[in-house]
Amino acid sequence: MQNIKSKVFNKNEKSLKKEEIEEKLKINENISFGENIGFHEISNNEGNINIHQIHNNIGINEISYVPYSNEVDYATFSRVLSDSKVVATYKMYWLLGLLDEVSIGNVEISFRKLISRMITYAWYPILAYKLSFGLCDNLVKVVNYIADTYNLGSNYDEKKLLEFIYNNEDKTLNKMMKDLTYNVPYRFLSPFFQDKLKGETTKVEKIIEELSKESKTCVYSIYRNEDNESYIRINNGWGNYLKYNYKIIQGWAYYKLVCFLQKRNPNTPGIAMKLEAPKSRNLTAQTAIWKEIIQRKHIVDIYTDKEFIDDNYKLYGVLSLDHFIPWSFVLHDQMWNLVPTFKNINSKKSDNLLDYDTYIDKFCNIQYEAFEFVVNEKKKNQIEEYREMLKIADPKEFLDKESKEVFFKMIKKEVYPVYNIAVNQGFGVVNELF
Template sequence: MQLDMNRQEAIWLERMLERSNMVTSYKAYWMIGVLEEIIEGHDVIDFDKVVSRMITNSWYPIIQYKLNFGFQDQLGKVIYYINDTYHYGAEIKKTNLLNLLCFSSELLGDTTLQNMKKAFYNMAPYRLLSPFFREKTKGLKDQKKNRLITQLSQDSQDCFYKIDEPNKMIIVNPHWMDYINENQVVIKGWLQNKLIIYLQVKNPSVPSIPFKLEPPSSRNLTKATNYWKRFNMVEPIKDIYTGKPLTSEYYEELGAFSIDHFIPWSFVLHDELWNLMPTFKHINSSKSDKLPLLDKYLMEFCDLQYRAINYMKQSTSNQKILEDYLTIGGSDTTASIIKKGSYVDQVIFTESIKSALMPIYQIAYNQGFEVWEH
């Protein structure tokens, strides 16, 4: 979204998050934290509350999607420390995590965590205001610059907020309160775009960055479940991870029929059939968002996919379901993929599946996704 550049506040927002000055993500996440506090009606805001919001807002992109925030970025370090120590995982809700960070006696008593949070106090509140006082602070070292920005913010009516250094708080200027409340939807969209651009630079080969800033609202695997159950009825499938048939006699031991993303959903962020297959629920939970060991499972996966698509091409009246396979490339044309009655060449199909999977597998591995085998 675009800001209305006829407003002076919009001009200052752009200056505060100039791309050339966004070496790390903390300015954007500090601004998001302040914005959320303002929308909740607060004009006097603790440093610690904003830092806690910085952590909660960047938690999901880092823990679930393993996005790289850059070597110098400190948010990833504090988030991995919290997760490694307290094991909250990607499933924790933002509101719950925020409450824990602000009120949990265990976390408040964690000296390492509190020191990591306080490290943001020394930079974020001041650096966001730097554009308002650029000429007067030019060439100063950090501590002197912070002191001068604090002093100048007291008398400025233009700057975003005043800094109350002794109490570690900011006080939002009234006209900024009004501006943000009146334009919060546009400002949120503008901020999200700033983060997307930043993260795309840091993660150049990772797909679907715009959709990895927040948890998904919902997912639907009904089409894939129906597809694989139908195939399993006529040609019983062996689970490639356990070698056991996907039949009811094994459900009590290994869990019910379940759909697995061969390359984890948290990396590809889609539910296309060529990356899906059936397995047992307990096995799926064990694999979670890990990468399957290719040497052990890839060829069995390709063979299962090949047998399924050939059966469905012969039998289904709804050829549209097969259109997911068009995105894997290869020499099969649109017409041949959806045309009932024709067979897919196994060598071409297998190479197409491998060509689609291998590059994204390697990128996911480089991004930090762990390898798994049963």
């Protein structure tokens, strides 16, 4: 997986504007816009189809996300992730896996390899961020089964994970992976055969498989090998289209994934940043500030009530900054959510929450010490973090005029709802660490 962050959610600069589509789509008006409302041979000798009809059929918003091509049916392709056809994350992850396989030159790709990639993509969002994928999505069950059965953590290496899943002979896992192949490889192609599928309610997958073998315009055809194992073969033109437009199409898939997951996790911050593991994090500046606070104010660890002295560092590990509400939920390193502790204690806490009633006053007290320090020392970045969090206009004036009790009340007002949302999303709560 490549790092996508928020940049992939900008619309493709190469995507066609309405005028460009009108200029480039010269299609015979005497033939329908496809048996599947799709792409047909362009005729320069015939009249043009009504562009408004095209837009009504495929949706101008959808077509604007994918790159133009005069070699493949990009118009119908733009509808494979239409909201009306997406009830789970499967299609987005299937497309991401397909892009990865094509990018390394593969033309024939087994269902199993693509399903393995889907599970690998879903691994971190499910285990680290505990995102809800909805009731219809069984990727969560597969990910949790692998993690629990083989004791693999959320940060397990992606390449090793893909290899582990693909080569695993676990019968239960293989059955779960097989179940994931019953719909998505076929339904992904359904926009290409829309007219031919009208009225069909049974054996739709079998029909799509046969139609894919006859089609020259859909993304891939579906076959079975001598062992009756299903695989796809990328059709002419599509390999180059997917490979050369990899980043654009990947961005489209992630955009659709974010939209889908946001609806199912409405109170969860930073969905776009929770689709893959972070590449690196640096707490050097925050650690330096907390070291100064410890030296000047002689604060103690809120989890153990131990002083930050050499003897305790030897017993419990070096100084380490903990996110009071797990980083994997808030996705930031702002001062108001950081507390100093010992490395061993921090490791023990992991991604859990501490009992709110037991620790909240200790947390507020140490945060007040930090707030007072950064304001008096004019630490601009950290002052701004507190200002935004507390919703105050002038931190210096607030510190001079308001009591510590008012600060406690305002901190609790902001932290409590975030804490509860994290609990409801599945983050564990432990009573004590020491």
